[in-house]
Amino acid sequence: MFCLADGNNFYVSCERVFRPELRGVPVAVLSNNDGACVSRSYEAKKLGVPMGAPAHELRDFVVHHGLILCSSNYSLYGDISDRFMRTLKPFASSMSGYSIDEAFLCLDGVRGDLHQLGLQIKAKVLRDVGIPIGIGIAPTKVLAKLANWAAKKWPATGGVVVLTDPARQAKLLQLAEVGDVWGIGRQLTSHLQDMGIRTAAQLAAHDPKALRRRFSINVERTARELRGEVCFSLHENLGPKKMIACTRSFGQRLYSLPDLQQAIASHIARASEKLRAQQEDCRVVQVFIRTSPFDSKGESYSRSTFVQLQTPSSDVRDLLQAAQAGLASIYRPGPAYAKAGVILMEFINPRMSTPDLFAPAPRKGSADLMAVIDKINRKQGRGTIKPARLASAHSFAMKQDRKSPCFTTSWSDLLKVGSGPCLPVNAAETSCQK
DNA sequence: TCTGGGGTCCTAGGACCC
DNA sequence: TCTGGGGTCCTAGGACCC
Numbered sequence: 001m002f003c004l005a006d007g008n009n010f011y012v013s014c015e016r017v018f019r020p021e022l023r024g025v026p027v028a029v030l031s032n033n034d035g036a037c038v039s040r041s042y043e044a045k046k047l048g049v050p051m052g053a054p055a056h057e058l059r060d061f062v063v064h065h066g067l068i069l070c071s072s073n074y075s076l077y078g079d080i081s082d083r084f085m086r087t088l089k090p091f092a093s094s095m096s097g098y099s100i101d102e103a104f105l106c107l108d109g110v111r112g113d114l115h116q117l118g119l120q121i122k123a124k125v126l127r128d129v130g131i132p133i134g135i136g137i138a139p140t141k142v143l144a145k146l147a148n149w150a151a152k153k154w155p156a157t158g159g160v161v162v163l164t165d166p167a168r169q170a171k172l173l174q175l176a177e178v179g180d181v182w183g184i185g186r187q188l189t190s191h192l193q194d195m196g197i198r199t200a201a202q203l204a205a206h207d208p209k210a211l212r213r214r215f216s217i218n219v220e221r222t223a224r225e226l227r228g229e230v231c232f233s234l235h236e237n238l239g240p241k242k243m244i245a246c247t248r249s250f251g252q253r254l255y256s257l258p259d260l261q262q263a264i265a266s267h268i269a270r271a272s273e274k275l276r277a278q279q280e281d282c283r284v285v286q287v288f289i290r291t292s293p294f295d296s297k298g299e300s301y302s303r304s305t306f307v308q309l310q311t312p313s314s315d316v317r318d319l320l321q322a323a324q325a326g327l328a329s330i331y332r333p334g335p336a337y338a339k340a341g342v343i344l345m346e347f348i349n350p351r352m353s354t355p356d357l358f359a360p361a362p363r364k365g366s367a368d369l370m371a372v373i374d375k376i377n378r379k380q381g382r383g384t385i386k387p388a389r390l391a392s393a394h395s396f397a398m399k400q401d402r403k404s405p406c407f408t409t410s411w412s413d414l415l416k417v418g419s420g421p422c423l424p425v426n427a428a429e430t431s432c433q434k
Numbered sequence: 435t436c437t438g439g440g441g442t443c444c445t446a447g448g449a450c451c452c
Numbered sequence: 453t454c455t456g457g458g459g460t461c462c463t464a465g466g467a468c469c470c
Binding site: 032035038052053072217241244247292293341343 | 440443
Binding site for chain 1: 466467468469470
């Protein structure tokens, strides 16, 4: 039996934990660079604020309906996510975090009333972490997802739906459209509809073999899971990452090579840190730069290149060298660059591979040096030790005009408790509603 | 003015191997 | 005359997720 615990409007809920004035009012969280809407409160959804809408299209809601916009604050969300996962863990024999705001629990061997258990989990997370969640419990992951969907869609469920009874399963499958099923996106929905498959029930009833032939093995599995046949295990797709990407749009357009070099250096610093965290080396570094697809005037330019490392490495100096060489080969003066990124790929475990006899030897002392850098940066904050190429003020920095304080991850942002309302030390500068 | 970031998996088709 | 069978690897492109 699987249980899916999923935060409601997670980013907005995180903002509300430390900012009670945001409760009960329409709130939306924006993506990086204050670009598009990525999370909406219940009140914002009710107003009709669309998911994914660019910020400038939300003006009317702000002016006429009191919609409050927040920049995204990923260190805050990440920290609250950690607390969320820690709180869930004791409820199950095993658990698998699926995304920043979702986790699957394995309830095999759990005795007693599952609905009561769901209510307990929900109450505990609300009390200890401060965020509302929905709970779906069912024999397969796809059904647990659907149960969770139902728990959020119908408030009368109390936010907990247990799908063990076949009759209830069948009923829900008829109410859900095929596009509401986990793994069935826009394209598949339209193809399935052409075949006359409109509801989850119809998908479950369709011949799985035919689904495999027409689409893919995963559509077959999804359909089988809807019937209660387990095809996805708890720890599906776990393990080290197969690629690590760091990409960003700039806060403003960039033109010069040195500016792009800085952006690339900062991406490499972060990407190589992630790579070292999973204790692997990489063989290939991809670099790309591009203009904005939304710039109607001006030249459109998008280039990408792969740089092969002779000796696999996770040393920031090696990766930086490779990435800068790649950048130099694709950079051209003229275009208004809007975004750059690096992607590390082809990982190897250095303890389980044979070095190339003719490749240059790895740098001496690299592992020790990197370990010290990572330790210092973990303790003193990201960027305490960084490539010298990076200036302190970035020309490529993100736009985040409405960012809330890092209440839990920055000493200077801790809430000051004293007379009057609780305000963070630097609240004046970071107020959400500028 | 202003349009996110980071992942995974699958398939088809070609090249190549024994 | 008759022209196999079983595989791997690679890449590009498409689709999905949060």
